[in-house]
Amino acid sequence: MIVCERKPLPAILENLAGRRRAVVAGCSECVTVCHAGGEKEVALLRDLLLLARPDLEVDTIVLTRQCDGEFLEALDALAGEADCLISMACGVGAQFLAERYPCTWVFPAVDTRFGGGARRPGVWEERCGFCGDCVLHLTGGICPIIRCSKSLLNGPCGGSQQGKCEIDEAIECAWQKIHDRLEALGRLDLLDVVLPAKDWSRARDGGPRKLVREDVAL
Amino acid sequence: MSAGRSRLECLLEQGHFAVTGEVGPPQGAGAEGIRHHTALLKGVTDGQNLTDNQTAIVRLSSIAAAVHVLAAGGEPIIQMTCRDRNRIAMQSDLLGAYSLGARNLLCLTGDHQSFGNHATARNVFDLDSVQLVKMARELADPGIFQNGDPIAAEHRPRFFVGAAENPFAEPFAFRVRRLAKKVAAGARFIQTQAIFDLPRFARWMEMVRDAGLDRNTYILGGICPAKSFGALRHMSTVPGMVVPEALLARMKGVERKKQAEEGVKIAVEAVQELRRIPGVAGVHIMAIMWEEMVPRIVEEAGLLPRPL
Ligand code: SF4
Ligand code: SF4
Numbered sequence: 237m238i239v240c241e242r243k244p245l246p247a248i249l250e251n252l253a254g255r256r257r258a259v260v261a262g263c264s265e266c267v268t269v270c271h272a273g274g275e276k277e278v279a280l281l282r283d284l285l286l287l288a289r290p291d292l293e294v295d296t297i298v299l300t301r302q303c304d305g306e307f308l309e310a311l312d313a314l315a316g317e318a319d320c321l322i323s324m325a326c327g328v329g330a331q332f333l334a335e336r337y338p339c340t341w342v343f344p345a346v347d348t349r350f351g352g353g354a355r356r357p358g359v360w361e362e363r364c365g366f367c368g369d370c371v372l373h374l375t376g377g378i379c380p381i382i383r384c385s386k387s388l389l390n391g392p393c394g395g396s397q398q399g400k401c402e403i404d405e406a407i408e409c410a411w412q413k414i415h416d417r418l419e420a421l422g423r424l425d426l427l428d429v430v431l432p433a434k435d436w437s438r439a440r441d442g443g444p445r446k447l448v449r450e451d452v453a454l
Numbered sequence: 455m456s457a458g459r460s461r462l463e464c465l466l467e468q469g470h471f472a473v474t475g476e477v478g479p480p481q482g483a484g485a486e487g488i489r490h491h492t493a494l495l496k497g498v499t500d501g502q503n504l505t506d507n508q509t510a511i512v513r514l515s516s517i518a519a520a521v522h523v524l525a526a527g528g529e530p531i532i533q534m535t536c537r538d539r540n541r542i543a544m545q546s547d548l549l550g551a552y553s554l555g556a557r558n559l560l561c562l563t564g565d566h567q568s569f570g571n572h573a574t575a576r577n578v579f580d581l582d583s584v585q586l587v588k589m590a591r592e593l594a595d596p597g598i599f600q601n602g603d604p605i606a607a608e609h610r611p612r613f614f615v616g617a618a619e620n621p622f623a624e625p626f627a628f629r630v631r632r633l634a635k636k637v638a639a640g641a642r643f644i645q646t647q648a649i650f651d652l653p654r655f656a657r658w659m660e661m662v663r664d665a666g667l668d669r670n671t672y673i674l675g676g677i678c679p680a681k682s683f684g685a686l687r688h689m690s691t692v693p694g695m696v697v698p699e700a701l702l703a704r705m706k707g708v709e710r711k712k713q714a715e716e717g718v719k720i721a722v723e724a725v726q727e728l729r730r731i732p733g734v735a736g737v738h739i740m741a742i743m744w745e746e747m748v749p750r751i752v753e754e755a756g757l758l759p760r761p762l
Contacts, residue, residue: 385566386536386577390584390635392628393563394620394647395693402693403566415625427631430639433541433585433600 237266237353238326239360240273240346242281248322249288251343258285259318260345261311261333262298263325270360272346273324274298281324281345302329308336315340350382368438368445374426376417381434383410389431460557460614461529462501466643466672470761471729472736474531474645474674475499475748477523479514485522488514491745492526498752499739500760501558503645506533510570517547520556531616532556535564540580541589541600548590552611559613560645561586583617584632584639590615591640616643616672621658622651622696630661637671644671645738648678648689650697652727659731668733675728677739679721679747680705682713718747718754725755 252258260278268274275298282294295314300307302325311333315321320341323330327348334342350362365382371389372379381387385403392411395402399412418424436442466472475495480487495502502523504516520530532551534544548559563583567575581589589600594612597605617636621629633644649655655675662668680686683705690697701720708716721739728734737755741748752758 386563386582387579388563388582390582390632392623392625392632393583394618394623395565396623396625397693398624403568409624412625415628424628424631427628428635430584430588430635433581433589436580 237269237351238328239270239349239352239362240267240326241349242272242277242324242346243344245284245288248281248343248345249285251322252285252289252292252320255292255320255341257293257295257318258320258322259295259297259311259314260285260322260324261302261329262296263300263302263329264298265301265303265325267325267329267346268298270354278324281322299325299329302326303332305332305336308332311336366439367434367436368442369435371431371434374429374431375414376421376423376426378410378414378417380410380414383408383413389434459612462531462558463614463642465500465761466735468761470500470736471757472501472672472674473499473752473757473760474501474503474736474738475745476503476505476738476740476742477519477745478505478508478742479516479519481511481513483514485514485519488519488522489526492523492528494745495748496526496528498749498758498760500736501529501531503531503533503560503738503740505742506535506562506564507538507570508533509565510537510567510572510575512571517551517554517556520551521554524555529558530556531558531560533560533562534586535562536579536581536583536586537564537567537577540578544581544586545589545593545599548593548611548613552613557612557614558616559590560616560618561590561641562618584635587615587617587636587641588639614642615640616645617641618646619644620647620694621649621655622647623694626658629658630665630667633662633667634665637667641671643674643735645674646676647694648676648740649724649728650678650689650695650701652724654696655728656731659733663733668735672735673733674736674738675724675731675734677721677724677728677737677751679739679741679744679751680717681744682710682717683708686717714747718751721747721751722754725751725757729755 260281262273262278278296282296315337321333322343322345323333324345330344351364352360352362355361367381385401396409401407401409477491504519506516507513516532520532523530561583567577592598594610597610619633686705689695725737739748
């Protein structure tokens with residue numbers, strides 16, 4: 237999922253200077269699961285805003301999916317009344333709102349952190365950097381692009397020590413994990429291959445990405 | 455300006471036990487320090503490494519520093535990390551460096567920027583060090599850019615390309631496999647991380663020999679003289695460095711005033727020990743901020759005069 241984290245309240249309030257009527261718009265997908273912008277968080281943010289700004293009018297809504305045009309209509313009526321929209325979805329959702337309402341200010345209330353998952357309640361970890369050309373089949377199912385601090389394809393670097401990454405003892409060295417897993421699977425031979433320079437054009441380096449699939453197009 | 459081959463490469467090919475040193479470019483635009491350190495090192499070492507924004511601290515560029523080293527009569531070894539440049543900038547810089555007379559290149563991954571003085575910078579890591587070795591070799595032979603485009607035969611940069619290896623990092627068993635990968639990618643020489651744990655290094659060399667790698671690349675063992683107990687203890691905390699307890703205790707047991715002297719002794723012993731290990735082709739002495747001690751270490755280790 238896309239893991240998000242709510243911005244500090246002062247940062248949200250700063251964006252509301254001079255505004256009179258806002259809609260806090262959540263989403264029932266990723267941000268609900270990671271407790272950043274679902275029903276509970278939307279209601280909480282409304283209460284916090286009203287405490288800090290009693291003059292403000294605040295409506296709330298939780299959209300089925302903010303990153304999907306077909307679910308935005310539900311917001312039209314409220315958006316028409318407001319002078320700003322506060323999105324509690326990821327950066328994709330916030331942009332979909334901005335596109336739909338060209339004359340209304342849209343603010344993000346969360347920081348979109350990473351593509352990851354919950355290790356246990358309250359702990360999320362990054363797993364994918366959306367490189368567009370997955371190499372997990374070569375690395376034992378452990379992503380070297382995002383889990384190695386240097387995105388090494390022929391790691392580990394010289395800083396790997398006791399299974400930890402050189403940049404922080406709290407971070408596991410991805411290449412130690414790759415090594416151990418391939419060893420357990422009897423496939424250390426995969427590590428003898430010099431992996432060539434990556435084609436980054438399928439990652440963000442190639443410019444904004446777009447995917448068109450005729451087979452599912454209407 | 456040296457038009458021909460790398461002097462270091464020739465010496466190693468002739469079977470000399472090589473000695474390389476290190477010059478840290480300054481955090482400013484002055485070249486006096488580089489000239490001064492070159493003067494100190496050139497008669498006692500066969501090549502001088504120019505670090506590339508070491509520990510991610512902004513410094514005068516390693517390639518510009520190499521030009522000062524050349525002008526002062528030295529034999530520069532340019533260090534290049536993958537942290538700050540993509541393949542376009544790296545190739546461009548390699549063409550430039552060669553045109554300026556640099557002949558030796560050490561390919562490194564690079565310390566993460568979080569260690570340095572610009573922790574909020576974006577890093578690049580378009581290539582890793584293994585891929586950089588390969589790219590640098592391919593510029594000369596078959597004479598192509600990374601994308602496959604040819605380079606005119608008379609204008610190919612023919613660097614003596616090396617890489618670093620850390621026998622003390624983990625996974626230990628994998629370090630030799632990774633070295634093999636670097637050699638397969640084209641690394642002609644290897645400079646190792648500073649060696650304090652000689653038995654562990656000897657074990658690693660045994661694995662290196664078993665894999666036949668010492669016959670395909672020149673291995674220069676890293677020596678890092680410590681000025682004091684504090685300096686040695688600090689080194690023991692650097693990621694990827696291993697300093698045995700016994701060595702720390704030995705240094706600690708020496709009166710503070712005499713610790714520098716002990717540091718030289720430890721370094722000299724290590725050089726001598728390394729010379730006895732089959733497959734070791736030379737030493738790389740990293741005495742940053744203590745360059746003036748290098749001539750003594752080389753002399754006391756019995757490595758003078760250097761071949762011409
Ligand atoms: S290799 Fe690329 S696509 Fe696969 S998990 Fe890593 S970043 Fe994601
Ligand atoms: S220590 Fe491991 S995870 Fe960290 S940068 Fe080096 S190889 Fe990558």
